[in-house]
Amino acid sequence: MKHGLSIDVEDYFEIIFQDYFHESIPPTAEVDRNTNWLLDVLASKNVKATFFVLANIAGQYPALVKRIVNEGHEIGVHGYDHVQIYKIKAEDFHKNIKKAKEEIENISGGRVLGHRAPTFSITKESLWAVDILCELGFVYDSSIFPIKGSRYGIPDTSQTIFCWPNGLYEIPLSCLDIMGKRVPVAGGGYLRHFPLWWTMFAIRRLEKLNRPAIIYTHPYEFENTYPEICITGKPIPAKLKIHTMLQSHNRGRRQKHKLLSLLSRFNLIPLKDLLGI
Ligand SMILES: [Zn+2]
Numbered sequence: 437m438k439h440g441l442s443i444d445v446e447d448y449f450e451i452i453f454q455d456y457f458h459e460s461i462p463p464t465a466e467v468d469r470n471t472n473w474l475l476d477v478l479a480s481k482n483v484k485a486t487f488f489v490l491a492n493i494a495g496q497y498p499a500l501v502k503r504i505v506n507e508g509h510e511i512g513v514h515g516y517d518h519v520q521i522y523k524i525k526a527e528d529f530h531k532n533i534k535k536a537k538e539e540i541e542n543i544s545g546g547r548v549l550g551h552r553a554p555t556f557s558i559t560k561e562s563l564w565a566v567d568i569l570c571e572l573g574f575v576y577d578s579s580i581f582p583i584k585g586s587r588y589g590i591p592d593t594s595q596t597i598f599c600w601p602n603g604l605y606e607i608p609l610s611c612l613d614i615m616g617k618r619v620p621v622a623g624g625g626y627l628r629h630f631p632l633w634w635t636m637f638a639i640r641r642l643e644k645l646n647r648p649a650i651i652y653t654h655p656y657e658f659e660n661t662y663p664e665i666c667i668t669g670k671p672i673p674a675k676l677k678i679h680t681m682l683q684s685h686n687r688g689r690r691q692k693h694k695l696l697s698l699l700s701r702f703n704l705i706p707l708k709d710l711l712g713i
Pocket residue numbers: 444446514518553554555
């Protein structure tokens with residue numbers, strides 16, 4: 437069975453400054469370095485993936501976007517600057533995502549089909565985004581987590597690929613029902629913090645349910661060094677200290693090993709190819 441592989445191309449430091457200090461900083465060279473590392477690995481294994489790119493990263497590192505496309509991967513949009521959709525008005529989302537799509541299409545030289553919301557931020561409160569995506573010419577979205585999360589999730593959505601009434605496809609993120617609990621699997625922190633055997637078990641279980649796994653990761657998860665946040669004259673909030681501690685755990689070498697294991701054991705393809713379009 438074929439499973440989807442997706443990479444959300446975002447910069448760790450840019451998001452931290454935005455989420456914790458409400459400051460905009462340009463993406464750092466770390467995102468360029470780690471995305472290039474991912475491209476090297478995928479080329480060596482002859483695997484193609486979907487790269488959901490932030491438009492401000494595409495603007496700063498156009499050569500990176502060109503490399504992604506030239507090597508046969510799919511480019512999708514991950515928003516303009518990682519602001520969660522439920523935090524903004526529909527008209528601002530329309531403006532931002534239209535600009536992001538146009539800029540990424542101009543740099544990549546091709547049509548973008550797919551969208552993934554920052555922090556899976558299409559929830560019941562921001563479902564209007566689905567019609568805006570369709571209106572702007574997106575073919576599919578992959579932002580809905582069918583879980584009851586504290587920041588995201590629509591627990592009563594389909595757990596497998598479906599079509600919204602407006603014709604937009606939805607590729608929901610992967611989860612499993614285990615002992616009465618809905619558990620997210622195979623992506624981000626759920627991939628990084630849980631042991632490899634668990635993720636392999638989860639993917640095999642999804643195969644039995646005839647549901648492709650939607651694997652997702654981020655370039656910063658492959659960085660070896662501890663993500664230190666140094667801001668002169670500003671105290672570091674306790675919540676951010678805990679966040680960076682969790683972020684440093686299982687990064688780098690361990691995450692690289694997990695990715696290489698998944699690449700060698702499963703048949704991974706770009707998300708658009710799961711739709712057969
Ligand atoms: Zn993201």
